Amino acid sequence: MPIYTLYHDLGSTSAAPQAMLSMIGAPYRLERVPLYTPLHRTPAYLAVNPLGTVPSLLLPDGETVTESAAILLLLGERHPEAGLVPVPGSPDRPRFLRWLTYLSATVYPPTRRYYHLADHVAGAAAQAELRRTTVVEQTRLWAAMEAAFEPAPYLLGDRPSALDLAMAMIARLGAPESGFDTACPRLAAARDAIEAHPEVAPVWRENFPDAA
Amino acid sequence: MTEDRTIYTLYHGIKAGPAAPLALLDLVGASYRIVSIDTNALDHPTAELLAVNPLGQIPVIAMPGGRIVTESAAMMIAIAEDHPEPNMAPATDAPERPAFLGWMVYLAANVYPAVRRYFFSGQIAESESARDEVRRMAMKELQRDWQVMEAAFDPAPYLLGKASTALDLYTAMLSRWAIDQDWFHEACSKLAAARVPMENHPKVLPVWRENFLNFP
Numbered sequence: 001m002p003i004y005t006l007y008h009d010l011g012s013t014s015a016a017p018q019a020m021l022s023m024i025g026a027p028y029r030l031e032r033v034p035l036y037t038p039l040h041r042t043p044a045y046l047a048v049n050p051l052g053t054v055p056s057l058l059l060p061d062g063e064t065v066t067e068s069a070a071i072l073l074l075l076g077e078r079h080p081e082a083g084l085v086p087v088p089g090s091p092d093r094p095r096f097l098r099w100l101t102y103l104s105a106t107v108y109p110p111t112r113r114y115y116h117l118a119d120h121v122a123g124a125a126a127q128a129e130l131r132r133t134t135v136v137e138q139t140r141l142w143a144a145m146e147a148a149f150e151p152a153p154y155l156l157g158d159r160p161s162a163l164d165l166a167m168a169m170i171a172r173l174g175a176p177e178s179g180f181d182t183a184c185p186r187l188a189a190a191r192d193a194i195e196a197h198p199e200v201a202p203v204w205r206e207n208f209p210d211a212a
Numbered sequence: 213m214t215e216d217r218t219i220y221t222l223y224h225g226i227k228a229g230p231a232a233p234l235a236l237l238d239l240v241g242a243s244y245r246i247v248s249i250d251t252n253a254l255d256h257p258t259a260e261l262l263a264v265n266p267l268g269q270i271p272v273i274a275m276p277g278g279r280i281v282t283e284s285a286a287m288m289i290a291i292a293e294d295h296p297e298p299n300m301a302p303a304t305d306a307p308e309r310p311a312f313l314g315w316m317v318y319l320a321a322n323v324y325p326a327v328r329r330y331f332f333s334g335q336i337a338e339s340e341s342a343r344d345e346v347r348r349m350a351m352k353e354l355q356r357d358w359q360v361m362e363a364a365f366d367p368a369p370y371l372l373g374k375a376s377t378a379l380d381l382y383t384a385m386l387s388r389w390a391i392d393q394d395w396f397h398e399a400c401s402k403l404a405a406a407r408v409p410m411e412n413h414p415k416v417l418p419v420w421r422e423n424f425l426n427f428p
Contacts, residue, residue, distance in 0.1 A: 050360045051322070065310040067317035074313055077304040088293040088304065094279045094286075101286035105320035106267075113336075120329075120349050126342040133336040144266045 002060030004028040007048060009035045013068040013108070013173070014055035015207040016165035020075050022199040023160070024082045068169075069104040072162040084162045092156055096163055099145065099155070103166045107145070110137040114175045131175075138178040142171075142187065151190035164194035172208045220244035220291070221274040223261060225251035230271045231423035232385035233287050236378055238415040240295035284385075285320035288378040289313075300378045308372040312379055315371070318361070319382050326354040327390045354391060358400050367406035380410040388424045 004021060006028055008014030012035060021028045033039050033054050040052040049056040049066045057071045058064050065074050076085020086092035113120065114134045117127040145167075154160045155167060168191040171180050181188045195204050195211070204211060219242070224234055226248045237244050249261055249270050257268030264280050265272045273287045274280055275294075281287040292301035302308040329336070329350035333343040361383075370376045371383060384407040387396055397404045411420050411427075420427050 050364050051318075051357075059310065063307070063310045064314075066314045067321060069321070070310075070313040070317040073317075074310055077309070091279075093293070094275050094281045094290045097286040097290050098281045098283055101283035101317070101320055104317055105283055105285065105324060108321060109325035119353075121337060121342050121345045126337065126339070126345070129338060129342065130336060130346075133338075137336070141267075147266060 002027075004060065005031055005058035007031045007033050007045070007054050007056040007058070009033055009054050010207050011173075012054055012207075013169060015172075015203060016162065016169040017055050017057060017068055017071040017075070018207075019165050019197075019200045019203040020072055020084060020162055022203055023084060023197070024075060024079045026075075026079065067104070069100050069166065072100065072166060076162055083159060086156070086161070096156070096161065099148070100163055100166055102145065103163075103170050107138070107141045107170055108173075110134045110141070111170055111173050111175070114138070135175045135178050138174055139183060142174070142178065142180055142184050146184040146187050149186060149190070151186055151193070153190060153193040155190050160194055160197060164190055165200070167191060168194050168204075172204075172211055217278050218243070218276055220276060221247060223247045223249055223264060223270050223272040225249055225270055225423075227251070227423065227425075229423050230284055230385065231419050232378075232381040233271050233273065233284055233291065234423075235381055235416045235419040236288055236291050236300060238419060239381075239413070240291060240298065240300060242291065242295065283320065284324075285316045285382065288382060289316060292378045299375065300381075302372065302377060308377075311372060312377060315361070315364075315379055316382060318357075319379075319386055323354065323357045323361075323386050326350050326357060327386060330354065330390045351390070355395070355399065358387070358391065358396065358403065362400040362403050365402055365406070367402055369406060369409050371403075371406050376410055376413070380406065381416070383407065384410050384420075388420075388426065393426060 004026055006014060006018055006021060008018055008030055009032060033045055039045065046052055048064055055068055055071060056064055056066045065071050073085060080087055086096045117130050121127055121130050149155055152158060155163050167187060171191050174180055194200055220237060222234060222244055224246050254268060262268055265282050271284060272280060272282050281290055289301060302312045330347050333346040337343045337346045365371055370380050372379060383403060387403065387407060410416060
């Protein structure tokens with residue numbers, strides 16, 4: 001049976017694609033590319049992903065997809081029977097695309113910045129200020145998403161979707177002091193629901209061992 | 213204004229607005245109306261804009277039927293999928309589909325955030341020296357992001373082959389923002405060549421002229 005290869009690292013944005021592969025029941029193997037090591041810059045890995053980031057997904061036909069959100073979209077299209085991504089033309093598709101992109105393009109940048117302050121400014125004082133504005137931005141962005149959802153228990157209703165995986169993953173990567181659990185009780189409940197899924201829980205335990 | 217739910221409603225900036233979703237609507241022949249937003253007043257968004265996007269940012273689109281989509285990449289994929297002819301997004305079973313999705317998200321999640329940090333450094337840094345440094349580092353990252361993309365493509369003549377896609381429009385729009393055009397032509401000559409036929413498409417050209425002050 002054709003097999004996927006997921007280039008990943010623990011506690012990174014490969015967690016959602018990995019959990020989705022498990023939920024689909026697709027055969028896959030993992031290739032670990034530890035973050036912040038020269039392994040990201042080897043010619044072999046740069047041929048897979050020219051930016052040198054994880055995740056990347058090698059498809060059974062030899063094509064590669066990069067970017068966590070794009071991998072989730074593509075897996076949804078390749079495995080419509082799993083029902084984890086609204087297919088093109090379905091009523092939930094626009095909302096799904098909107099919030100998946102929001103998570104990747106709007107929430108994730110300050111989530112990542114928090115851990116890489118020195119990539120933006122030098123000096124302890126400037127970095128402390130950047131940390132503060134970055135936390136404020138995260139809090140504001142999560143609040144806007146909280147206001148847009150009434151999970152029951154999942155974001156799109158009674159069935160889990162790849163949007164739950166992406167949201168839970170980026171929430172787990174967020175700054176602790178952004179107060180996600182208190183400020184976003186509905187999203188936190190949806191996060192807890194997807195994290196309890198039997199195919200997701202083992203992936204999450206491995207990726208986010210500090211999560212409750 | 214009466215609400216017509218059979219057409220798209222695009223919340224768009226007057227001059228210097230996000231041109232790619234607007235040009236895509238023209239390319240697919242969609243019916244739409246525009247709600248003009250004063251981009252100089254986005255620090256104080258109107259109630260009308262806040263009602264559709266609590267972040268007070270543009271672009272925002274209301275799809276036929278009323279569903280709201282923010283995020284340029286998301287709305288471009290949604291619009292393209294609604295119009296199989298002309299096909300501005302490779303079909304889900306097309307060999308170009310993985311690259312299409314991957315690079316649309318790449319632009320949205322890497323290039324666009326760097327552009328934003330460059331333009332809005334004051335939102336994350338207070339002192340003038342910190343703002344300058346945020347801008348300098350954002351530009352460095354933006355140049356690297358474009359060079360990575362340049363190395364990954366062999367346009368023929370469009371990014372994904374003979375047919376133009378929403379990826380061409382999105383790339384062309386983002387490459388008109390923040391980055392020095394001489395640098396872009398020099399360092400990303402393949403990407404610069406690929407945007408020529410897209411930007412000169414008769415339905416795209418007027419939108420580009422209206423929205424890019426630096427468009428030749």
